[in-house]
Amino acid sequence: MILNPVRHITIDAHDPHALARFWLAVTGYLPDEEPDDDEVLITAPQPGAPGLLFIRVGDVKAGKNRVHLDIQPPEGTRDETVQRLLALGATVYEDHRTPEGLGWVTMRDPEGNEFCVERSAGERGLPTS
Structure with missing residues (x-):
């Protein structure tokens, strides 16, 4: 194969x-x-x-992306990463975080391309090495 x-x-x-x-x-x-x-x-x-x-x-971006990147912070938290990306020029498009701390945030880069920020491995209870 x-x-x-x-x-x-x-x-x-x-x-x-x-x-x-x-x-x-x-x-x-x-x-x-x-x-x-x-x-x-x-x-x-x-x-x-x-x-x-x-x-x-x-040409101008039209509509929702058919493919997007999912970002998982290697350290820190999802929410810290969202704040860092906002400072870099990203915007929040859809917020799928739950009161229990689960979920993700769909963001847009400076040209409007969607991507998601997930919880970090540490937040998921997984090894971070």
Whole structure:
């Protein structure tokens, strides 16, 4: 059987450099950009994880994303991560947190692409190493 690993997740952007900088701050990925290029790739520090490729497009995002990223904080809490991402320019789109502390927050990046912030491994009672 031949496996086809995901090499990149591609995101259309009006300003690929600005959007890549936002996602660098979100993910801790590594930059790989040329200032005049219409494509910006950021790569994961872990081998085998897909990169995020931002490509300049002229059209406007229309409707809900059919694919989105789920972010799980490696440390701290979901709510601390939501606050950090708000400070970076994200917005809350839908809040699915429950009074018991479960749930997730659907956010939008600075160009309106949806992503979710889940509870951290620690909040789930899982090992954090």
